[in-house]
Amino acid sequence: MASPLLSRCHHRTGVALPVLGDMILPLARLHELCGPARHSLAMIVAAATRGPVLWIAPAWDPEALNPDGISAFVDPARFLFVAARRAGDMLWTLEEALRSGAVPLAVADLPDPPGLTPVRRLHLAAETGAGAARSAPLGLILTPGTGGAPGIETRWHLAPAHDATHSTWRLDRLRARTAPPQSWTLTGQPGAWQVASQAMLRT
DSSP, X not given: OOOOSOOOSOSSOOOEEEEETTEEEESSSEEEEESTTHHHHHHHHHHTSOSOXXXXXXXXXXXXXXXXXXXXXXXXXXXXXXXXXXXXXXXXXXXXXXXXXXXXXXXXXXXXXXXXXXXXXXXXXXXXHHHHSSSOOEEEEXXXXXXXXXXXXXXXXXXXXXXXXXXXXXXXXXXXXXXXXEEEEEEEETTEXXXXXXXXXXX
């Protein structure tokens, strides 16, 4: 009996990573983190995972992650650092890491949002990695400002909103394929966050 070449089964894993509150990231997909506190948000995501974290950053950037700052969120010993000489090398490294499924979390700290074609390639690489590994990999790109990479699964923005007595952060879900824009406030400290929902953002 001949087998069909096409299947009606969905190609995605359907598995997602719960990060905090309603921040849930589908695995085997690419997500975008932006805003002035995007590095802290990446650390919050890393703390929700297990295993090594591949961190890809531009070699020409004088600013680097501080292990003392990382340790407030997650064990710095989990991180493998790659210093890429070109922006294209960063995307290539991220794509190969996702395709191999060798690490559960791969992060690229990009100077600008990538275009649609690279994003599609990264999605496909993550889906391939899901078949090659015991668990599906998660891809993150960090972009300045409010981001804007086309075709990403979700886009999240984190910014400080401190006052005289409390350390507070505003978390915005700017884009998601299956959920509307939404805002939350984070208070507390890593590992003991308190999440409160805010009014829905206007699109």
